[in-house]
Amino acid sequence: MDSMNANGHDTSVVRMENIVKRFGTVTALDGVDFTVNPREVVALVGDNGAGKSTLIKILTGVYTPTGGQIYFEGRPVQIRSPREARALGIETVYQDLALVNLMSITRNFFLGRELVSKIGLIRWLRLREMHAQTQTSLRDIGIEVRSPAEKVEKLSGGERQSIAIGRALHFGAKLLILDEPTSALSVAETRKVLTYTLNAKERGLSVIFITHNIHHVFMVADRYTLIRHGKLVGNYAKGELTHDDIADLITGARAS
């Protein structure tokens, strides 16, 4: 996982160095390094409470790190809010808080980035255009919806995940973070979400896939980053480890 090219130039999409996060006296992250390269699907693996979410929340601007440095596309950055993370091109799809169930697909798709026209003080949403863009954009990555005006509550868990992924792609994400995207899905729906993940990679995105279910991630991950008790266990390339190896490393049954 060498992110330097021949000239010693940093080619990584994101590089987090020596990240420390303390909540009061509790140390959630203790000097973790984490790198994602272009067009790479990285599985961030660890047990519940290992520090996966904390690390990601630092990357998405929800938490401020106690120590360490983040580089985005080689430049040192400070990410102070989710809005700043999005401005950089970091899009996150959360497990259950991705969409507003009582709102339509279109209104969810454009939430916070609505298309608005105005004449003087009067402003209005360009709903028809937003419907059309939503439908086209979802179709492009292989998602068919009956109507973009349909409420999200009518959709299945997998459809909701795919719409959230489609939204991230539409708005030009460079780095897509999927937080436990498959943990509540059926086998068939999991397969679909994994397909969209690969589609995203083919379109040139990098993906961080957070999970504690290694079976799901085996299909798509190029590399695994394992963390345990707030510390980096190690980085492993695809094929380097078996299911059992990873399971042992997650639980600490075997030392790295």
Added chain:
Amino acid sequence: MSTVAVWRKGARGLLAESTIAGPLATLIVVFILCWLFVPNFRSLRSISGIVSAATLTGTIAIGVTLLMISGEFDLSVGSLVAVGGYLYAFNTMDGGSPVVAVSLAILVPAALGALNGLILIWTRIPSFIVTLGTRSIYRGALWVLSTGALVETLEDLTIYDIFNGRLDVLSNLAEGANFRTSLLWLLGMVVIFQYVLTRTRYGNHVFAAGGNPAAAQAQGVNVKRLKVICFVISGALAGFTGILLFSQFKSVRVTTGAGIELSAIAAAVVGGALLSGGSGSIWGSLIGVLLISTLRTGVVLLDLPFIPADNFEAVVGVTIVGATILNSWVRRRS
């Protein structure tokens, strides 16, 4: 697909898309029943009475609905009606400036609304509790400042006619009909706020903040600021209701507007708003207000021995529960 099937599919689609289909159907059924069976109901006089009685609660219900969609409650609006009423009364009477009167009667309740929102954000106490407190505090402060005096006037100012005078164009249609200009103000507000809610970015964020605050926040919506703005609007509309009220009755007392907040919440719920937030419409709440007003008039005119005219509250209670059951049934089916 047969024509019938297409029609049924279309009808079901309409029910699914429109949150007001259920409430509207209920209003029409109740109105027809009253029309057929209630003596003296079939007159422009009683219909104008229903409409005029609905305008004040209707104006309050707009702000209350907006807040309920965003996931919050405002129980202090009844007190703010009295605050607005006093400020308007004191500043219009005895040659005061109408501009100053109207500005104060709207801006002071708006500021008190902002205070509701800020307390909510600073303390994270549920707005139901915050406004249950400020509801008494605002009315208590009013009691102190006004020394509890009833304020009334016999003056006949143009400004009173503008805000809530007789609407002669409609009222002259029939003997005893009493349509008032507050109806036009209400309709204007309903159109504006329904537009804001369904056709602007702000409205989109109101639904999102109530439906799933974490998702809204994650998409960059400033949920806290949005809620404070909703409270400001609710306060301003309460002050405006005070203006309409004093313009019509030419009197205001410390207890004015007491209980109107509960009627407004009831109307919003009857009109399809969810107590948990994320759903509702201004049209729906207007229908809710009209439904309650129609039932009130119907019950009073029926003059039933076991439901005296001043016990219509019981009937209103039955409607609220009934309408809510019907709404959730429609919601599940669609």
